[in-house]
Amino acid sequence: MKHLWFEKGAYAAKSARRYIEDEFEPKNIKKIAVIRHAALGDQVIVRPFLVEARKLFPNAEITLVTVSNYLYGTPSELADRTIVMKSREDSKGLTLKEKFQDYNQLEAQDIVFDVAGTNRSYWMTLLTKAKLKVGFPYKSFLCGTLYNLAVFRSDFQPEVECMLDMLKILGHNPSYPLNFAYPDHRELKDSEQPYVVYFSGASQLRKILSKPEMREVIEQAIDHQPTIKHIFLEGKNDFEKGEFLQDLVDAGKLTIQPCLPLEELVEFIAKASLVVAPDTGIRNVAISTHTPTVGIFYATVPFRYTPLYEKHWVVMNANGTKPTSDQVVESIDHALKSNDN
Numbered sequence: 001m002k003h004l005w006f007e008k009g010a011y012a013a014k015s016a017r018r019y020i021e022d023e024f025e026p027k028n029i030k031k032i033a034v035i036r037h038a039a040l041g042d043q044v045i046v047r048p049f050l051v052e053a054r055k056l057f058p059n060a061e062i063t064l065v066t067v068s069n070y071l072y073g074t075p076s077e078l079a080d081r082t083i084v085m086k087s088r089e090d091s092k093g094l095t096l097k098e099k100f101q102d103y104n105q106l107e108a109q110d111i112v113f114d115v116a117g118t119n120r121s122y123w124m125t126l127l128t129k130a131k132l133k134v135g136f137p138y139k140s141f142l143c144g145t146l147y148n149l150a151v152f153r154s155d156f157q158p159e160v161e162c163m164l165d166m167l168k169i170l171g172h173n174p175s176y177p178l179n180f181a182y183p184d185h186r187e188l189k190d191s192e193q194p195y196v197v198y199f200s201g202a203s204q205l206r207k208i209l210s211k212p213e214m215r216e217v218i219e220q221a222i223d224h225q226p227t228i229k230h231i232f233l234e235g236k237n238d239f240e241k242g243e244f245l246q247d248l249v250d251a252g253k254l255t256i257q258p259c260l261p262l263e264e265l266v267e268f269i270a271k272a273s274l275v276v277a278p279d280t281g282i283r284n285v286a287i288s289t290h291t292p293t294v295g296i297f298y299a300t301v302p303f304r305y306t307p308l309y310e311k312h313w314v315v316m317n318a319n320g321t322k323p324t325s326d327q328v329v330e331s332i333d334h335a336l337k338s339n340d341n
Helices: 014-022 040-044 047-056 096-103 119-127 159-168 211-224 243-250 262-271 281-288 325-340
Strands: 010-012 031-035 061-067 081-085 109-114 130-135 149-151 195-199 229-233 255-257 274-278 293-296 312-315
Touching: 010 014, 014 130, 031 047, 031 119, 040 281, 047 061, 047 159, 061 119, 096 119, 109 119, 149 159, 195 211, 195 262, 195 281, 211 229, 211 243, 211 325, 243 255, 262 281, 274 281, 274 325, 281 293, 293 325, 312 325
Parallel strands: 031 061, 031 109, 061 081, 109 130, 130 149, 195 229, 195 274, 229 255, 274 293, 293 312
Antiparallel strands: 010 149
């Protein structure tokens, strides 16, 4: 079983089994590539994978591969170098030769970890020479065709854990709570002036509450928690602005925080007592700083992005209907009470 720790919960081709049995030694690995094409929230959750990969492969050069339309939040500081592939939009007008060159940017690697599962990551994985090509595909036919080592993916397990399974299968035992290499709420929490952060934005409008619904949540939460500071965090998009709450600001009940640069945003979130948000990058930033969250879910599955440890609450209905403001505020009250204990 040396360096191949599974019985039935993964896939290993004969070529992978032979390499792991005869040659594989983590300290001797010189080059690994991690492919991640995703927006802020998904870039955040790859951070523990990079931290743990560094532990397992201490002598390896780590190359992070991202894509041009998703550069915000790219954890380049956790890799030795970063390669940027062109997005679908940026590749329009390229010749076939130029597209091939874009897909073929990686030199030979010892291991390629595809933690993206996009068409572009498939092409790069296919064209890159590597002894191990590791993925977590939803499509089973990719096992043995594209990947010679794969772990199973589930909507009921946090995606970061599915990524870490790629290291666990090789015998690595990650440290918990996970290290995201970000400022830590447990050290930075503002105890003198506790505050709750509300965010009502996402990559897709179907994930968020309407402005009247979000306003109702905030008004009720202010009534329930009059001694804590309430802050509405704005995003960069027009529909993520807080003008609909201006009268609450004028009344001294609420503060609106304009959109922040990433470094300031991470520290601001880390100091908060609680973050209330839908399935969005801001919630994942809070999770990555170990800040408690209340997540509002009805359009997407909650279990893929909810850690199995620490204090995170999900507001959802089993039949998929939108949670009411009473449900959300009840979770806010419970979360703040739990934080005090």
